Amino acid sequence: MENYRSTRHIIAAANQVIGAVVERMKNAHPICIDHARKADPAGGRWARQDPVTGGRVHVLSVPDDAIGQAEVVMAELSRLKSLDVSADWSDFAVLARNRATLEPVRAWCEWQGVRYSAERDDGQPRLHQVREGDTLLGLLRAKPRRRVRPFALRRWFNLRFGGGDADHPWQALLAQFVDEVESVWCGEPRVSASVVIDALHEFGNEARRSGRGRLVLSTVHGAKGREFGYVAILDGGDWRENSDEERRLYYVGMTRARELLLLCEGAGRTNPFSPGLQGESFCRSPLPVSLVRPLELGLRYRSLGLRDLFLDYAGRWPPGAAVHAALADLDFGVALDIQVSASGEREIITDSGVVVGRLAKNCTLPRGKIRSATVESLVKRQAGLVKDPDYRARLRAESWWVALLAIVIEPEPGAVNIQREPWR
Structure with missing residues (x-):
């Protein structure tokens, strides 16, 4: 079977990983590069363009902590981007086994002003x-x-x-x-x-x-069916099970890459797949001698969608109520506050003290102090969409706005590893 996407080095690496799967039907006929590209260098155009990897699959030793890993990985991706003047961040994807491993990478993007596209559920608006x-x-x-x-x-x-x-x-x-x-x-x-x-x-x-112009942050599951010029697969200590199913998933992540592939290996909790990779298709880089972990990478960012909010809050007030005027005055980037009421509800409040919304009871936020809450968008809610008759009976407006928020959370003291020795 021919691969029309990846370089020969990436195909060789992926074949090594998937070749260990028990009773794999295609073992006798490993995937190869398509006929039209057989004469191309094994590393594609990067065989000459990158003096470090030469287009080979880069196995990068990273610290065990996600913050240190994010700093090392993004430094390498930034280096690659600087070598290609035509590259756009949307050509790059950082993939992980679980979303939590991606959090410091997202924080790095916010810190560096790099636009990114993170996995979002259907609670986010169009x-x-x-x-x-x-x-x-x-x-x-x-x-x-x-x-x-x-x-x-x-x-x-x-x-x-x-x-x-x-x-x-x-x-x-x-x-x-x-x-x-x-x-x-x-x-x-x-x-x-x-x-x-x-x-x-x-x-x-x-x-x-x-996601035009945005660095892609995704789980490997979420990246199925997609392809990117440059792919980094993180090692968050969560690739623990050396099973055929996990190996196939890791293989899926590897084969998302067209030109360059970066595989991370945690210093102490290494994934079970990349350490055994051998041959001329690989190059390996050791842990940095020292590493500064910026405190900014410990911040957590959340975009609250429709599922995270009590959608009917403003609808329970008549059209002339202050809540509707306050919502009409809001716009993207306006700062709000989240306070816990006497009844235990988490209320969304404007700087003038008007409550304009409420978090849903099942909305879970990371532990820590909310550093900021700003308006990300305003979505119209219609009374006709409320199906529950009891909820519908409490409404006093036919339509109202719901403010969706972007929240930045500062973790609890001691929750962020800021050590400088990455091997500890």
Whole structure:
């Protein structure tokens, strides 16, 4: 069977890993590079471009702690990115067995200002669900049979959002949609409003999946079916079981890489797969002699989705209540506070003291002190979507906004390993 994606070095490494699987049907016929690339260097273009690895699979010794590992791995990925002027962070993926191992890498991205795409569940909104997209939908739905001039959307956007804020993710995404409408229908004098509505929904779904310009942080499970130019597989001490199932999963992670593959080996709790890899397709790097673990890598970041919030909070107040006016004044990046009420509820409060929401009872946050809570998006909730008759009976508004939050948590003292000797 031919591989049309990875370099010969990556294919050889993956074959060594999967070759140990008991009774594997394809053992007699290992995967090989496709015929069109057989004459290419085993390391692809990186055989000459990278003086350190020469395009070989890089087995990198890392500290046992996730923070030290993140510092070492991201230093290496940054080095690789600097060697390719055309590289974009979306060409890179950091994969792990479990999400917890990725946390310090996410903190590194926040610290260094690197945009990233992390696995999110269905509780996170699409463009058409947030206030920016809903504003356009409201305009289009008012006259669904109306035919819209493509350039008129740009004029509306500029008037409504003052041309847009590049640092405001939802305005920037809506601006991309307006650009797409102008590009796709540039030869059409008018387009049906219903067609634009459908396009907005589809664009929102695709944009959520694309992660353009963002470093990908994912579990190996979550990366199935995807491919990236450069892949690093972390060793968080969680690749413990040397079973066929785990070996197949590790193999899946390895074969996500097209050009370069980085395999981490923990200093004391090494994964059971990479230590036995041998041959000319590999190069190995030892632990750093010393390593500084920035305190910033100990911070934990959470994006609270719809599942993390009590969605009906504002809906239990009449339209003229202060909560609705306060929600209308919120926007991306506005700071809020989370306080525990006398009844034990975790309430979301504005700087003027108005309670605008509440965390769900089953919302679990990492232990530690909340350093900041800011608005990430505002999603409209409709009374008609509330199915439970008891909850529906308590509503006093037909629609209301729900603020989704980005939370930064400072871990409890002693919870972060800031030792400088990575082997301890």
